[in-house]
Every structure is written in structure tokens, then in C-alpha cells.
Amino acid sequence: MHEVSLVREMKRLVEHEAELRQFSRVKSIHIELGSNACVSQDALRFAFESVRSGLLEDTNLDIHTILAKGCCRGCGLSAMMTEHIGVCAACGALILAAGGDEMRITELEVV
Numbered sequence: 060m061h062e063v064s065l066v067r068e069m070k071r072l073v074e075h076e077a078e079l080r081q082f083s084r085v086k087s088i089h090i091e092l093g094s095n096a097c098v099s100q101d102a103l104r105f106a107f108e109s110v111r112s113g114l115l116e117d118t119n120l121d122i123h124t125i126l127a128k129g130c131c132r133g134c135g136l137s138a139m140m141t142e143h144i145g146v147c148a149a150c151g152a153l154i155l156a157a158g159g160d161e162m163r164i165t166e167l168e169v170v
């Protein structure tokens with residue numbers, strides 16, 4: 060479950076920011092998570108519960124899903140994708156997804 064490592068790294072980054080910017084509590088963390096990032100939202104939330112202490116005691120974890128995009132080379136149809144490979148709905152050609160593999164903290168609400 061690499062989500063535990065991701066959450067630990069997220070906590071480390073937040074603690075670093077807290078030191079730099081002098082805040083003591085985080086109300087919420089907003090993250091963008093790509094649909095093809097191979098990260099389970101449920102596992103991420105579960106792992107987040109396990110690191111709740113200090114700064115993150117009452118923090119709300121807000122996850123915004125980013126879908127990958129694909130463009131058919133056969134007919135040019137654009138599509139939002141939830142898998143790495145899909146089939147074009149118009150012509151049946153294979154479509155490779157681009158993007159959707161990111162995970163980033165986009166906003167911290169702090170006290």
C-alpha cells in the first residue's frame with residue numbers, strides 16, 4: 060500500500076510549510092489526484108487517518124480527481140479517460156491516455 064508513503068510525504072511537506080510560514084493547524088488540504096495515478100482514494104483516506112496528529116489533527120482531506128485525456132489518431136475524437144488505454148467510441152481504434160497520473164497538493168487552509 061504505497062498510499063501510506065504518499066501520505067507520510069504529504070505530511071512532511073505540510074510540516075515543512077508550517078515551519079516556514081508559521082502556522083500550527085491545517086483546516087483542510089486540497090489535492091488533485093489523477094485517475095491514472097495508480098493511487099486508491101479509499102486507501103489514501105485510510106492512510107491519512109493513520110497520520111492524523113499535531114498539525115493534521117482535524118484536517119479535512121479534499122480530493123479532486125483529474126481525468127486523463129486521450130485523442131484518437133484514427134479520427135481525432137477527444138475523450139476523457141479513466142484507463143491508460145481505451146477504444147475510440149467513433150471508429151474503434153485504440154486511444155492512449157495522456158496525463159491523469161499526477162498527485163499534487165493544490166491548497167492548504169491553515170489556522
Ligand SMILES: [Zn+2]
Nearest residue numbers: 131134147150
Ligand atoms: Zn476514432
